[in-house]
Amino acid sequence: MNLNKMQLRLLLYLYERNGFSNGVQVTTPALARFLNTSQQSASRVMIKMEREGFIERRMVGRSCYVRLTKKSINELSELYAELKRIIEKPVEVVLEGRVFSGMGEGAYYISLPWYRDQIRKKLGFDPYPGTLNVNLLSWDSIQNRTLVGKYADIWIEGFKDRNRTYGGARAILASFNNSDLCAILYIERTHYGENVIEVISPVYLRGKYGLSDGDKVKITVTLPAANFSAAGQIPHEDKGQILPKT
Amino acid sequence: MNLNKMQLRLLLYLYERNGFSNGVQVTTPALARFLNTSQQSASRVMIKMEREGFIERRMVGRSCYVRLTKKSINELSELYAELKRIIEKPVEVVLEGRVFSGMGEGAYYISLPWYRDQIRKKLGFDPYPGTLNVNLLSWDSIQNRTLVGKYADIWIEGFKDRNRTYGGARAILASFNNSDLCAILYIERTHYGENVIEVISPVYLRGKYGLSDGDKVKITVTLPAANFSAAGQIPHEDKGQILPKT
DNA sequence: ATTACTATTTCCCGAGTAA
DNA sequence: TTTACTCGGGAAATAGTAA
Structure with a gap:
């Protein structure tokens, strides 16, 4: 796992909103509130995650729709599997x-x-x-x-x-x-x-x-x-x- | 969850080794290898986590034994529950x-x-x-x-x-x-x-x-x-x- | 061997602001 | 309204080193 706290929380935010099968409408101020951070940081995090292939963004009119890629799904599954293995071990x-x-x-x-x-x-x-x-x-x-x-x-x-x-x-x-x-x-x-x-x-x-x-x-x-x-x-x-x- | 990546990985390292019920012998170079970081950072992470009440350290001779506190167990359980809720949701x-x-x-x-x-x-x-x-x-x-x-x-x-x-x-x-x-x-x-x-x-x-x-x-x-x-x-x-x- | 201090660098966050 | 740039301050990571 090579994601920091904010990157992980962004993926969870999108995952929870079915972001792998449907684009999620996201604005940077709304995301910033969710991540407890500034609008600027929210923007930066999305730029970075897009560059690294974790999300795809599409502008429709003035709205921004974000989708998770397979890379994100794999990343989350992996983290979850590791936690599960460690925490559910007798x-x-x-x-x-x-x-x-x-x-x-x-x-x-x-x-x-x-x-x-x-x-x-x-x-x-x-x-x-x-x-x-x-x-x-x-x-x-x-x-x-x-x-x-x-x-x-x-x-x-x-x-x-x-x-x-x-x-x-x-x-x-x-x-x-x-x-x-x-x-x-x-x-x-x-x-x-x-x-x-x-x-x-x-x-x-x-x-x-x-x-x-x-x-x-x-x-x-x-x-x-x-x-x-x-x-x-x-x-x-x-x-x-x-x-x-x- | 208010832990960064390294802090979380330290807790998982200890949890996996039964660190809540038995002290785990840890050296900073070994921990650094596990965390993919420097010895100094490993040391600093343990100092910080001890100050914040996540771990307890005890020196026995020249060996250092580390235990997880209840606070850590709660933190890990919470994170796991959140991930579980999001990822296992239909x-x-x-x-x-x-x-x-x-x-x-x-x-x-x-x-x-x-x-x-x-x-x-x-x-x-x-x-x-x-x-x-x-x-x-x-x-x-x-x-x-x-x-x-x-x-x-x-x-x-x-x-x-x-x-x-x-x-x-x-x-x-x-x-x-x-x-x-x-x-x-x-x-x-x-x-x-x-x-x-x-x-x-x-x-x-x-x-x-x-x-x-x-x-x-x-x-x-x-x-x-x-x-x-x-x-x-x-x-x-x-x-x-x-x-x-x- | 260790642990952990100090110094330096690197990275990240948020204010201000442009488009 | 948005998004996202630059820039300054501060946190965090590493290097060097002491104990």
């Missing part, structure tokens, strides 16, 4: 941190049939009975934990028995060290802070990777790009906390 | 010309059950037995006849009886004088030139509009935009003639 989000030991409650909860069955049904794998706790290392990863939290939309329901309440969680599928399937759990009423994620997987990750406390691990989540772009426009900035069930 | 193509009388063969052909039944089935209306011949007025309209011909993909098959062969045609739905449903026929082996279209309609257009030879009429075709953009890239330019059946 987004890889990386969470890096160090393994640490919890109190072992993870294993207890995951092995409860209520949770285990939901995980098998909703996440598609039979979880190893235990969670891997990861202390996020960098500011980037902590930010990304919040971002990913907005897309964790697989609900694991809580339940009650005569003694107590068992909380719910949201989950999202991810990749562990770029090779193993896993899921990140956003647990309701967790006692960990915003710098911690809890990971479950069909395999015993500590065993498979020989992990000890303090070892570095990497969890990668792939988000669909279209939704991600929209996420930039979420008006109310929740800080990644577990959303209340409604 | 395209109105106008054909203007003057009515003239043919030899009356149109009425004969359209009233043949073979053709009439196909038109009812494939175009969705029962045609008035006759075609309206339109002599296209302007160079624009003649060009547009060719363009529309590429999208006329409703096949009306020909047939043979013991005496002769009856040719086929391609058709496309259109709007007559911005109000009546009609179709343009691209007739195989027509004896008219490239400046003529033949129009059929469920109503008697000459009667309804009180048309005499020489009166001006307007036929509008709506093309899907996405295909249209691609049409600019058809490598071999056929001149709008009827394609042979394969």
